[in-house]
Amino acid sequence: MNQPSPSITSEQALDLAQNAVSEKQLSESAFENLKRWVTEPQYASYQPALLQLIEDKAFEDLDTFFWEVIPFGTGGRRGLMSELGSATINERTIAESAHGLAAYYKKFSGQETGKAAIAHDSRINSSKFARIAASVLAAHGLTVYFFKTSRSTPELSFAVRQLGCDVGAMITASHNPPSDNGFKAYWSTGGQVLPPHDQGIIDEVYLATEIPVVDFDTAVEQGTIQLIDEDVAGEYRKCVAEHSHSSARELKGLFTPLHGVGETSVFQVLQHVGFKGIERFEPQCEQNGNFPNVPDQLPNPERDEVYQPAIEQASQTGAEIILASDPDADRLGVCVKNDAGEFVHLTGNQVGALLADYVLRKQKENGSLTPEHYVVETIVTTPLIAAITRSAGARIINNLLVGFKYIAETMDAEGPDKFVFGTEESLGYLAGTYCRDKDAAIGALWACELAAELKSEGKTLLNHLDELYVEHGFHLEGQVSKTCKGSQGNEQIRQLMKAFRSTPPQKMGQLTFTLVRDYADLEIRSLPENTTAETFSKPKGNVLMFEARAEGSPLTVQLGVRPSGTEPKIKFYYFAQAEVSEAGQLAETKASALATIEEFKQSLMDWIDQTLQTS
Structure with missing residues (x-):
């Protein structure tokens, strides 16, 4: 670190910082953490630079650097x-x-x-x-x-x-x-x-x-x-490949690691098992932490935008599927061609449902599935997976807080030998016992096997998803979020969570809220009264789950609200369900649900902005 030569003492620096707190240029929490770094000997190598920042009155930067002790x-x-x-x-x-x-x-x-x-x-x-x-x-x-x-x-x-x-x-x-x-x-x-x-x-x-x-x-x-290095990595890839459930390999596609490490795991596993028609998308293959060829330099496979460069090439080469892993290759995104030849980005909920159906069906076919076998998902993951699992005759465990670590914990608590599949909506998938975290490689293996099998029947992943909707009801899920950075943003998130708890909305768009399940207070409250109707024992966490009904419609909706544990955001998850009596009714059901949800999302964001303005 270049060592500046500040002209102020540590005492003078703390006086300046304390004055900045009084003038609301620096948060109280930032001052307390800053004081440790200015005065305690273990931070001596940082103190010249820190004193210079204080002398320069760079309090906005200092608040960003010190407003909290970065948590787990x-x-x-x-x-x-x-x-x-x-x-x-x-x-x-x-x-x-x-x-x-x-x-x-x-x-x-x-x-x-x-x-x-x-x-x-x-x-x-x-x-x-x-x-x-x-x-x-x-x-x-x-x-x-x-x-x-x-x-x-x-x-x-x-x-x-x-x-x-x-x-x-x-x-x-x-x-x-x-x-x-x-x-x-x-x-x-x-x-x-x-x-x-x-x-x-x-x-x-x-x-x-x-x-x-x-x-x-x-x-x-x-x-x-x-x-x-390869001595361990090679064993890992072998363990993933052992979870192949099909010999179908005729599939043409593109894989992009989004400048991350996915080529070492996802792509090598696909090549190892014989998916020779899956090629690398070269412009995004170089390992580069600046993510130069990813739109907006945001390498999140949940974003539609990241696929646009690969879609351009896939459209020219006749690829049928596009796979993308995030920089550390634990998440997998999937795009697939629809009947009109356009690429559609599947959500993590949709991919999770397709993979759960795939593995349950395969285990049922070979006689290895028992009523003791189980699938695990978090509370913000699609209820479609629970419906598929129960229909197959297996157990569903779906009362977990957000975070794949809770799926890993459940595996060990329930016994890994009966574990079938674990998934969360943010593109996380796991099977087998070889690791205890989500893995893009196992997701890619099964997604490609299922797509190849469906191709041999003249179908796509989208066609099969519609078949699941007809069998188990149409499910529409998604997520919106509001970014709130730094100490001020942290306070905004706290205010929003308080408002959702103490004065929750009664209506948004066509939806009327009927109850809320509060995972922090471990109680279910009736709405609009917001009075306790029931209590429960677990899991405990800072999450709210609202239930709502649509006027004059069979649609039921849930809304999940939680602060992100890894980003400066408050996240909102919505889940809409409607029964489908026959395949011919599906298109109309989809259109109606989508219209209701779009109106609801706009109303939600308006309520959030209004709440922040008045608090």
């Missing part, structure tokens, strides 16, 4: 990178994360030694941050297994299990913009850390003073850091 959310610690700050990803917060993980593991286990696995994706600084994390874990006495090259998140989860590790860490910010990075912490199961471990780790992070560290190259020479 649903996907670990993730956020904006900067050279310093408690609220951002930087060398210190990465070192603190690794230290917190090691210190908590040793305290919890009573052991002074152990084993850890570390991997990183292709993001800016991912390699550097991974080396820092490894150096800290090794200094704590753990033997570290370190992937030499960029790898996917499921490969890290696999490595933790395969190598018998006690903990693991993945350096990634998933599908976030180039400005971001993060630290995902894993436990010995191969799943991301869960309560109480997550809070235990963050407590150790906050207590961190001087952090032990060893030289990375020296540790490699001494064997405390052991380099791994």
Whole structure:
């Protein structure tokens, strides 16, 4: 770090910062975190730059850098990178994360030694941050297994299990913009850390003073850091390939890793099992943390825009399917041609329903499905999967909070031998027991097998989705969100959650709200009275689920509301259902539901804006 020469003392700097709080240029929380960095010896190397920022009165930047101690959310610690700050990803917060993980593991286990696995994706600084994390874990006495090259998140989860590790860490910010990075912490199961471990780790992070560290190259020479690569990755791909359920391979398509690591996992698995008609979309294959050839440089396969470059090529080459994985290749997006020859982007709910139906049908056909087998989904994932699962004669477990770590936890609690499939609406899919996190590779394998089988019957994934709607009812789901950045945004999210709880909307568009299930207070309240009608015991989390009915329509709608655990957003999930008595009625049902939901979404956003203006 370039060391400026500030002309003020730490006392003068704190006086300036305190005055900025009084003038509402700096939040109180930012001041408290800033004070630690200005006065405590473990932050000495950052203090000249910090004093200079205060002298320059860069309080807007300082609030961004310090408004919180970046927490462990649903996907670990993730956020904006900067050279310093408690609220951002930087060398210190990465070192603190690794230290917190090691210190908590040793305290919890009573052991002074152990084993850890570390991997990183292709993001800016991912390699550097991974080396820092490894150096800290090794200094704590753990033997570290370190992937030499960029790898996917499921490969890290696999490595933790395969190598018998006690903990693991993945350096990634998933599908976030180039400005971001993060630290995902894993436990010995191969799943991301869960309560109480997550809070235990963050407590150790906050207590961190001087952090032990060893030289990375020296540790490699001494064997405390052991380099791994294809020896483990090859075993991972073999385990994914073992979950093939079909020999159908005639399919023409494109795969894009969106400048991430998906070619090492998704594409190689597809090639290994014989999908020779799936080709790489070369303009987005280079591993590059700036994501230069992805529209808006936002590599999120949930966005329609990311597929446009690949669609242009696919339309010229006759491809029938487009697959996209996010930068750390744990999520998979799918586009497929409709009957008119246009590419349609499937949602995670639609892909999850298709894959659940596929594997349940295959296991039923070979006689391996029993009533004890189960499918797992989160509370914001489509009810269509529950209907499909029950129809197949298997169990559905769908009362989980948002986060794939809860699906992993359920696998181990219920017994992995009866686990069929786990999925969440944000493009996450998993089968088998080889890892405990979502995996784009297994999603791609099954999506291609199903598409190839349907092609041989003259059908597409969209045709089969319509067949599921006729059998189980039409389901329309989606998500909208409002971005609220920094300390001010955090307060806006808090205000919105309070408003939804205390003075919830009575009507939006054609929808009238009838009840709300509050997962924080563990109660069901009748609306519009907002009085308690019933209580329940779990799961507990900051989520609200509203139920509504449409006037003069058989349509029923649910609305889920929750703050994001990994992004500065409040998210709104909607789920609409309507029975379909016959195939000929489906088009009309779709059109009616879509019109109702579009009106509802506009009314929802108007209510949000009005609530923020009046609060």
